[in-house]
Amino acid sequence: MPERWNILEGEKDRDGEYIIPPTTEEVVLLHGTSTRFLPDILKNGLQPRRITKKNVYSRLGYYDMQSNPDCCYFGDLAIARDGAMKAASVYSGLIMYVQAVLDVRHLVIDEDNRHYADDWRGSLARGSCACQMDSIRKL
Numbered sequence: 109m110p111e112r113w114n115i116l117e118g119e120k121d122r123d124g125e126y127i128i129p130p131t132t133e134e135v136v137l138l139h140g141t142s143t144r145f146l147p148d149i150l151k152n153g154l155q156p157r158r159i160t161k162k163n164v165y166s167r168l169g170y171y172d173m174q175s176n177p178d179c180c181y182f183g184d185l186a187i188a189r190d191g192a193m194k195a196a197s198v199y200s201g202l203i204m205y206v207q208a209v210l211d212v213r214h215l216v217i218d219e220d221n222r223h224y225a226d227d228w229r230g231s232l233a234r235g236s237c238a239c240q241m242d243s244i245r246k247l
Contacts, residue, residue, distance in 0.1 A: 112218030133212045137182035137238060144201030154180045154206060154244040162199070176219055179239035182208060187237055214240050 139154055148155075158177040175181065182190065187207070192203035215228040219239040225231045228238035 134209050135212055135215070135238075136207060136209055137206060138188035138231075139169060139180060139182050139206040140188035140190065141204050141206060142192065142195040142197065142199050142201035143204045144199050144205065145195075148189055149206060152243070154208065156180050157243060159243070176239060177195065178241050180242075180244050181182070181218070181237040182215075183232060183237045184235075186235070208244050210238075210240055210244070216241065 141149070156178050157175060157197075181186075181192075188205045189203065192205060196202075196203045212228075215238045216240055217225055217228050218231045221231040221234055221236050223233055225236075232238055
């Protein structure tokens with residue numbers, strides 16, 4: 109049994125059957141950003157927009173796409189790549205992925221998927237994000 113469950117890839121036993129996730133209630137997800145923010149991330153962890161005052165979407169001209177200012181957003185590699193490419197184009201730097209170990213009890217659904225999914229797992233299944241309220245220190 110693995111120590112951590114990676115919901116993005118899953119793990120299978122020798123017969124090709126999925127292993128039941130352990131009860132640690134943790135999941136490993138990715139956050140995409142720019143290398144410009146690496147020193148701050150190493151010092152303070154990932155922080156929500158309420159603290160950083162950074163908003164990629166408004167800088168790109170999508171003024172009607174406001175993220176929750178109290179959340180940090182995570183997803184699979186495709187979601188992280190999209191976020192990293194936007195952050196690098198707006199704020200300069202190279203694309204960067206931050207892998208975080210997240211407690212599932214603190215994850216919430218991406219606000220854009222409230223009408224299509226029941227929880228953060230459903231949001232990920234639809235190719236969108238899972239959100240964690242407040243800063244993330246365990247990276």
